[in-house]
Amino acid sequence: xxxxxxxxxxxxxxxxxxxxxxxxxxxxxxxxxxxxxxxxxxxxxxxxxxxxxxxxxxxxxxxxxxxxxxxxxxxxxxxxxxxxxxxxxxxxxxxxxxxxxxxxxxxxxxxxxxxxxxxxxxxxxxxxxxxxxxxxxxxxxxxxxxxxxxxxxxxxxxxxxxxxxxxxxxxxxxxxxxxxxxxxxx
Amino acid sequence: xxxxxxxxxxxxxxxxxxxxxxxxxxxxxxxxxxxxxxxxxxxxxxxxxxxxxxxxxxxxxxxxxxxxxxxxxxxxxxxxxxxxxxxxxxxxxxxxxxxxxxxxxxxxxxxxxxxxxxxxxxxxxxxxxxxxxxxxxxxxxxx
Numbered sequence: 001x002x003x004x005x006x007x008x009x010x011x012x013x014x015x016x017x018x019x020x021x022x023x024x025x026x027x028x029x030x031x032x033x034x035x036x037x038x039x040x041x042x043x044x045x046x047x048x049x050x051x052x053x054x055x056x057x058x059x060x061x062x063x064x065x066x067x068x069x070x071x072x073x074x075x076x077x078x079x080x081x082x083x084x085x086x087x088x089x090x091x092x093x094x095x096x097x098x099x100x101x102x103x104x105x106x107x108x109x110x111x112x113x114x115x116x117x118x119x120x121x122x123x124x125x126x127x128x129x130x131x132x133x134x135x136x137x138x139x140x141x142x143x144x145x146x147x148x149x150x151x152x153x154x155x156x157x158x159x160x161x162x163x164x165x166x167x168x169x170x171x172x173x174x175x176x177x178x179x180x181x182x183x184x185x186x
Numbered sequence: 187x188x189x190x191x192x193x194x195x196x197x198x199x200x201x202x203x204x205x206x207x208x209x210x211x212x213x214x215x216x217x218x219x220x221x222x223x224x225x226x227x228x229x230x231x232x233x234x235x236x237x238x239x240x241x242x243x244x245x246x247x248x249x250x251x252x253x254x255x256x257x258x259x260x261x262x263x264x265x266x267x268x269x270x271x272x273x274x275x276x277x278x279x280x281x282x283x284x285x286x287x288x289x290x291x292x293x294x295x296x297x298x299x300x301x302x303x304x305x306x307x308x309x310x311x312x313x314x315x316x317x318x319x320x321x322x323x324x325x326x327x328x329x
Contacts (some may be wrong), residue, residue, distance in 0.1 A: 139195055151194055157195020157197075160321045181320055
């Protein structure tokens with residue numbers, strides 16, 4: 001099966017990972033003269049989340065490139081058929097997608113959740129030319145006692161490992177500076 | 187001694203298994219509640235996994251940080267000695283990085299972070315090789 005290029009970008013809170021991912025997406029879309037798609041998994045359920053969403057939207061507008069936004073909290077595989085072989089997709093972010101499966105959809109079986117995320121990524125990769133996936137670094141904290149958080153970290157860790165294994169390029173962003181962990185940044 | 191660190195659920199154990207596929211004796215914190223003691227009958231590669239958990243179980247708020255650090259270092263040193271005693275022995279230590287979260291509210295958790303960080307620094311200084319694992323990808327910090 002022909003699959004698109006997969007780029008994984010992660011970093012801490014306010015590390016500049018989203019901004020970096022957006023710049024990369026714009027650059028690649030410009031070079032290939034193709035369409036830019038943005039998959040937003042966040043559900044703007046409160047004013048803080050609405051603020052965060054707005055800030056990201058303003059940033060994307062400033063890029064001077066037209067993004068098509070898809071608001072899809074779960075089952076990204078269901079919109080995969082909307083994309084074509086030239087598209088560049090930015091997915092921001094894996095932790096939100098995972099949250100939605102675990103806490104909105106209340107899928108408690110972590111193996112099923114991990115499989116669903118994998119399925120979403122596979123479906124997107126099989127359609128688009130390039131998919132850029134953004135996620136968070138949250139696994140270097142003191143170990144949590146409660147099962148819920150521990151389980152969440154476990155699934156996230158496994159999902160990240162699988163994405164990195166499959167990725168053509170994997171980048172850790174520290175204070176806005178990209179550290180290439182896998183592949184080459186051109 | 188080979189020290190391996192990185193975040194939780196980042197594939198540290200899996201990576202070590204790939205590096206040392208055979209002739210290994212595993213002591214994991216999921217099975218051993220406290221630091222295991224070296225066994226002179228063991229002549230192989232010994233892997234100690236979950237240092238951060240053993241440090242947590244040694245915590246005692248009535249003791250000073252120096253004493254707690256020494257206590258953990260002594261447990262590790264017993265194994266370093268075991269490794270030195272014979273040529274065919276090798277020690278691999280796996281410790282999760284727990285240093286990059288918000289400052290915990292509980293004093294004991296703050297203490298755990300302190301002791302863990304200090305112990306890792308000492309172990310890294312002792313080690314012949316140190317690797318940092320990030321979602322299955324290794325970066326050699328020292329060799």
